[in-house]
Amino acid sequence: MNAERRRSDAPAPPPTLANQIGVLAALLVLLLLSAGSALLSLGVFNTVANLGIAALKVLLVMIFFMRLRSGSPLIRIASAVGFAWLSMLIVLAVADLLTRMAPHAPW
Amino acid sequence: MTRPESPVPPHGASYLEAGYSLRSWLLTHDHKRIAILYTLSITFFFALGGIAAMLIRLELVTPNGTLMSAETYNKAFTFHGIVMVWFFLIPSIPATLGNFLLPLMIGARDVAFPRLNLFSWYLYMVGGLFTIAMLLLGGVDTGWTFYTPFSTMFSNTHVILAAVGVFVVGFSSIFTGINFIVTVHSMRAPGMTWYRLPLFVWSMYAVALVMVLATPVLAMTLSLIALERLFGVGIFNPALGGDPVLFEHFFWFYSHPAVYIMVLPAMGVVSELITAGVHRRIFGYKFMTWSMLAIAVIGFMVWGHHMFVSGMSTYAGVVFSVLSFIVAVPSAIKVFNWTASLYKGDIEFSAPMLYALGFIGLFLLGGLTGLFLAATALDVSLTQTYFVVAHFHYIMVGGSVMAYLGGIHFWWPKITGRLYHAGIARFAAILMFVGFNVTFFPQYILGYEGMPRRYHDYLPQYQMWNVISSAGAVVLAVSYLLPLAYLLWSLRYGPRAGDNPWQAKGLEWETPSPPPPHNFESVPLVTDGPYAYEE
Amino acid sequence: MSAILPMPAAPPAEEQFDDAAQQREAATFGMWAFLATEVLFFGVLFAGYTVCRVTYPAAFAAASRSTDMLLGTIETAVLLTSSCAVALALRDLQLGGRRVAFWLLLLTAALGVSFLVLHGFEYYAEYQEGLVPSIRYTVVGPRAQHMELFYCLYYFITGFHSLHVTIGVAVLITMAVRTRRGAFSAAYSTPVELTALYWHLVDIVWIFVFPLVYLVGRSG
Numbered sequence: 019m020n021a022e023r024r025r026s027d028a029p030a031p032p033p034t035l036a037n038q039i040g041v042l043a044a045l046l047v048l049l050l051l052s053a054g055s056a057l058l059s060l061g062v063f064n065t066v067a068n069l070g071i072a073a074l075k076v077l078l079v080m081i082f083f084m085r086l087r088s089g090s091p092l093i094r095i096a097s098a099v100g101f102a103w104l105s106m107l108i109v110l111a112v113a114d115l116l117t118r119m120a121p122h123a124p125w
Numbered sequence: 126m127t128r129p130e131s132p133v134p135p136h137g138a139s140y141l142e143a144g145y146s147l148r149s150w151l152l153t154h155d156h157k158r159i160a161i162l163y164t165l166s167i168t169f170f171f172a173l174g175g176i177a178a179m180l181i182r183l184e185l186v187t188p189n190g191t192l193m194s195a196e197t198y199n200k201a202f203t204f205h206g207i208v209m210v211w212f213f214l215i216p217s218i219p220a221t222l223g224n225f226l227l228p229l230m231i232g233a234r235d236v237a238f239p240r241l242n243l244f245s246w247y248l249y250m251v252g253g254l255f256t257i258a259m260l261l262l263g264g265v266d267t268g269w270t271f272y273t274p275f276s277t278m279f280s281n282t283h284v285i286l287a288a289v290g291v292f293v294v295g296f297s298s299i300f301t302g303i304n305f306i307v308t309v310h311s312m313r314a315p316g317m318t319w320y321r322l323p324l325f326v327w328s329m330y331a332v333a334l335v336m337v338l339a340t341p342v343l344a345m346t347l348s349l350i351a352l353e354r355l356f357g358v359g360i361f362n363p364a365l366g367g368d369p370v371l372f373e374h375f376f377w378f379y380s381h382p383a384v385y386i387m388v389l390p391a392m393g394v395v396s397e398l399i400t401a402g403v404h405r406r407i408f409g410y411k412f413m414t415w416s417m418l419a420i421a422v423i424g425f426m427v428w429g430h431h432m433f434v435s436g437m438s439t440y441a442g443v444v445f446s447v448l449s450f451i452v453a454v455p456s457a458i459k460v461f462n463w464t465a466s467l468y469k470g471d472i473e474f475s476a477p478m479l480y481a482l483g484f485i486g487l488f489l490l491g492g493l494t495g496l497f498l499a500a501t502a503l504d505v506s507l508t509q510t511y512f513v514v515a516h517f518h519y520i521m522v523g524g525s526v527m528a529y530l531g532g533i534h535f536w537w538p539k540i541t542g543r544l545y546h547a548g549i550a551r552f553a554a555i556l557m558f559v560g561f562n563v564t565f566f567p568q569y570i571l572g573y574e575g576m577p578r579r580y581h582d583y584l585p586q587y588q589m590w591n592v593i594s595s596a597g598a599v600v601l602a603v604s605y606l607l608p609l610a611y612l613l614w615s616l617r618y619g620p621r622a623g624d625n626p627w628q629a630k631g632l633e634w635e636t637p638s639p640p641p642p643h644n645f646e647s648v649p650l651v652t653d654g655p656y657a658y659e660e
Numbered sequence: 661m662s663a664i665l666p667m668p669a670a671p672p673a674e675e676q677f678d679d680a681a682q683q684r685e686a687a688t689f690g691m692w693a694f695l696a697t698e699v700l701f702f703g704v705l706f707a708g709y710t711v712c713r714v715t716y717p718a719a720f721a722a723a724s725r726s727t728d729m730l731l732g733t734i735e736t737a738v739l740l741t742s743s744c745a746v747a748l749a750l751r752d753l754q755l756g757g758r759r760v761a762f763w764l765l766l767l768t769a770a771l772g773v774s775f776l777v778l779h780g781f782e783y784y785a786e787y788q789e790g791l792v793p794s795i796r797y798t799v800v801g802p803r804a805q806h807m808e809l810f811y812c813l814y815y816f817i818t819g820f821h822s823l824h825v826t827i828g829v830a831v832l833i834t835m836a837v838r839t840r841r842g843a844f845s846a847a848y849s850t851p852v853e854l855t856a857l858y859w860h861l862v863d864i865v866w867i868f869v870f871p872l873v874y875l876v877g878r879s880g
Contacts (some may be wrong), residue, residue, distance in 0.1 A: 032751040035817060037399060043742040046737060053733045059879035075740075075867045081748040084860045092310065096692040100699030103338050107705045110754035111374045114429070114441035115711055193839045228676075233675035237686045311686040312676070341697040345704035353814060356794035359812055360708045365805045368721075371711055375704055643675075 028086035041082040048075050137637040139542065141511050147591040154239035157540075160225035160510060168609075170212035170253060173260075173532035177205035179602065182564075182595040188585045198581030199266035206269025211291050212253055214525055215298060215383060218390035219247070221327045222532045225540060227305060229633035229640065230326050232314025232649040237307040238300075245300045252294030256510040259286040268579065270380070273361040273372040277353040285354055288347040295340045295347075298386075302336030305329050314632070316651030320414070322629055323655050327414045328393020335382045335389070338425070343379035348370070359617060370436050377428035385424040387521055388488075389417055391528030392459055394463040395481045397465050398531050401629035402478035409462040416455035433504045442501050449499035456492055460485060474564070475627075476550035480531025483558045487523025489518055494569065509560055509579075512572025518565045523577070527557065530608060537612065538622030542639040545615035549613075550605065557604035563597025630657050670848035684850050691854045695861045698824075699831070705817045709872060712809045719827050721877025726791060727814070728782050728880045732874035735778050736866060742771035743863040749839075753849040758839060765836035765852070768859065772829040774823055814873055821869065823840030824862050831855050 052071040056064055081087050086094055140157045143149070150158055180201050184192045193201065224242065228235050236242050259265060265287045266277040276284050309330045313322070349372075353359030361372045400407050407413055429437060429445030462484055472478060494516040498504050509515065531554075538544055567590035572578075576587045583591070625634040630653075636645055670680050677683040692728035692799030713720040783792075792815070793808045835855050838844065844852060 032754045033747075035748070035751070038751065040743055041741060043759070045740045045744075045821055046870065049736055049740065049870075052875065054731065056729075056871070056875035056878040064875070064879060065871075068875050072867050072871050076864050079740075079743055079860055079864055079867070083743050084857055093689065093692055095697060096689065099338065100696035101695075102704035103425065104700055104707070107342070107374070107378050107703065108710050110429065110441070110444075111371070111711055112428070112714060114370075114374070114438045115368075115441040115714060117438035118436075119185070119438065119827050233676065237676065238690060239674075239676060263726075297695055299694075303690050303697075306693055307686050307690045310689060311682060337693055337697055340701060341701035342704050345701050348820075349704070349708075349816070358793040358808060360712055365808050365812075366712075366716060367809060368711065368715075371708060375707070514665055 139148045140642045143642045157291035163220040174208035182598040184597045185591045190582045200264035216389045233312040234643045236523035245297045253291045254345040255290030259283045273369045285351045288351045292347045297335045299340045302333040305333035307471045314649045324396035325393040332389045332418040339379045339382035377431045381428040387525045391525040394528045394532040398477045398481035400656045408465035416458045419455040477531045479554035480527045484527045491519025497542040510572035511568040511576045516569035538626045539638045543615045543619035560600030569595045719803040723810035724876035729874045736870045739863045742768045750856045754783040756846040762839045769829045771833040777799040
């Protein structure tokens with residue numbers, strides 16, 4: 019944006035090698051955790067754990083690989099908006115599904 | 126990464142003179158030329174959709190099927206819907222006026238991604254080709270809404286072809302949206318802060334947000350229809366335990382925001398026409414900006430109001446009903462503010478102003494009847510009747526089309542450098558208002574009296590209002606042909622326009638008519654707010 | 661390559677932009693906007709999955725158990741590694757490198773191809789077992805129809821995903837070739853940056869696909 023741009027022309031320095039490899043290691047550990055925990059009988063917590071771990075992995079990818087860590091507020095909002103809108107679709111559609119009741123005759 | 130060889134025009138030459146070859150038009154990067162390409166295309170498709178409308182209205186003059194069979198009638202209203210929604214209304218203002226004016230209004234040389242802009246137009250044309258192919262091969266009879274399982278399992282028409290056409294044109298929309306969002310964020314001239322932007326720019330920004338967030342859902346939904354048709358299995362198939370209502374959730378998650386894609390730009394145009402026509406600031410500028418954003422956001426949360434009687438849960442129905450009432454509030458705020466902007470003003474009743482006033486009245490009627498339909502108890506009786514048809518035509522035709530034409534008339538001197546005959550233009554605007562109401566007001570009555578929509582024959586008691594409606598349609602058609610005639614005439618014989626024939630405020634008026642290829646001789650420095658008319 | 665070469669200048673900014681920094685910001689923002697559309701595009705399939713699984717949890721568990729969890733886990737690991745590879749490629753370019761970036765971009769593409777090959781094995785096995793709706797579906801039992809919903813979604817999601825992987829591989833190879841030819845430098849690596857963002861999205865979609873397809877009902 020021309021009008022109000024900060025004169026910080028140079029983009030943020032790239033992350034270190036150690037940082038990126040570290041993130042990959044964390045991702046692979048989380049992967050094994052997810053797969054491993056799926057083999058245990060945890061009831062509904064299987065799903066909770068799996069989706070929670072998936073969300074964590076996605077956050078790691080977005081923050082460290084996609085560099086949201088050094089990104090502008092605008093980019094961070096843009097990165098979240100798709101997910102926010104999708105959750106609107108899923109929440110309201112599932113809410114419909116779960117609240118359908120067979121109508122019964124009033125007599 | 127080559128740029129087309131276009132000769133550098135001599136100093137003072139406009140964008141229209143920067144190359145006369147077909148290549149210079151078809152390979153242009155200039156947002157102004159792309160806007161013209163779009164204008165030609167959407168006018169063509171408006172004519173096609175209009176012909177379908179005339180066939181429908183002709184058939185409905187008599188209670189029995191006279192002109193066409195039920196199947197053909199189904200194809201006629203399907204074609205009318207597909208073409209008018211996706212090939213006219215959705216692109217109309219954004220791709221034509223938006224493309225032309227957005228960079229000018231923010232003081233930029235072009236949009237952020239000019240090649241992507243051109244690609245968007247080609248996508249539109251490819252989508253259009255698929256649609257014409259679908260027409261020539263016999264059409265589609267599912268309604269523009271493609272409800273399953275009829276569209277996926279039972280229709281014997283070219284559904285996949287239609288779905289592909291709409292899929293492709295959807296990406297035209299998406300890329301235009303991305304272009305506009307980035308342009309508004311990144312390319313404003315020095316001093317052009319957000320709250321100095323004209324409301325038309327805000328409307329382009331809001332509509333771009335909706336385009337970007339809604340259209341991908343349509344794209345996947347259409348893909349699912351095509352896949353289910355091709356393979357005979359899918360998630361909407363009741364035989365597998367699938368849910369046709371799920372299709373409706375996906376379809377309307379896009380298609381309700383789509384109607385805001387159709388109306389937000391119209392609102393932006395009207396704000397420009399009103400301020401220029403009364404030479405005053407808009408009343409409540411910040412409310413106007415935030416109400417457009419509110420419409421864009423809340424508009425995503427109301428889609429279930431198309432599904433009250435579909436088998437959706439009644440509790441969900443209540444939620445969607447309440448949200449639908451809420452979404453009317455920002456629109457109402459805008460209507461109040463336009464009115465307040467005009468109050469005790471010195472109104473210049475030019476053609477653009479007449480279109481803007483027509484918009485306010487007709488949008489108001491259409492919007493209020495939307496509230497009738499948002500009330501679930503009323504909707505049970507009114508849904509799938511002509512009441513709904515009248516409601517959305519009041520907004521889309523009485524609203525959006527009038528605003529589009531008002532915008533064309535207002536910026537015509539800027540775009541073409543020519544003036545048209547003001548008297549005939551005013552006459553055409555009034556004729557359109559009259560023809561529109563004669564066509565569509567009877568449809569509220571028909572719906573209230575119970576006439577179902579999408580039927581090619583009807584009970585005899587509905588005939589009188591149907592005849593009146595069809596008569597109005599003829600007047601309306603004439604009122605669309607008139608501008609086509611005198612505007613084209615003005616290209617050759619109209620007097621040349623100055624930089625600012627309306628004495629309006631805005632960066633687009635501070636450059637020659639038509640503008641030079643790069644819009645401004647030097648980058649503008651903005652120091653005033655929008656609509657800086659002296660009181 | 662240890663000779664001291666002059667630092668290649670960034671190509672001039674396109675004429676609608678004031679300078680290279682504005683162009684880079686606009687391009688990156690535009691790509692993020694595009695990625696939001698991809699989230700919503702794939703999101704419809706995830707929404708469909710959610711609705712169907714909430715309705716038929718047992719059928720979905722049964723169908724998920726028929727997928728190849730080992731292959732799925734390996735595929736996930738492959739994509740995660742490829743994300744790291746492309747991130748490191750971009751990093752190398754931005755630090756003035758060229759050779760390492762070239763090989764890393766090729767590695768990313770190769771990992772993408774490996775993913776497709778592994779997935780091809782999965783599809784082949786599933787075809788053999790008669791788990792492909794409409795084409796070869798031999799599942800019987802009271803839940804067969806509802807399980808078919810799972811398989812439809814599975815093929816739709818992985819099909820669209822594989823299409824995106826294929827496009828990504830093609831773009832990565834193009835970027836690798838351009839890198840080798842010296843098109844990029846510390847001052848200008850925007851196309852690679854955009855490619856990397858796209859590739860990360862492809863990875864993100866798969867991160868969600870993995871538990872939903874491969875890990876349902878695995879215990880007991």
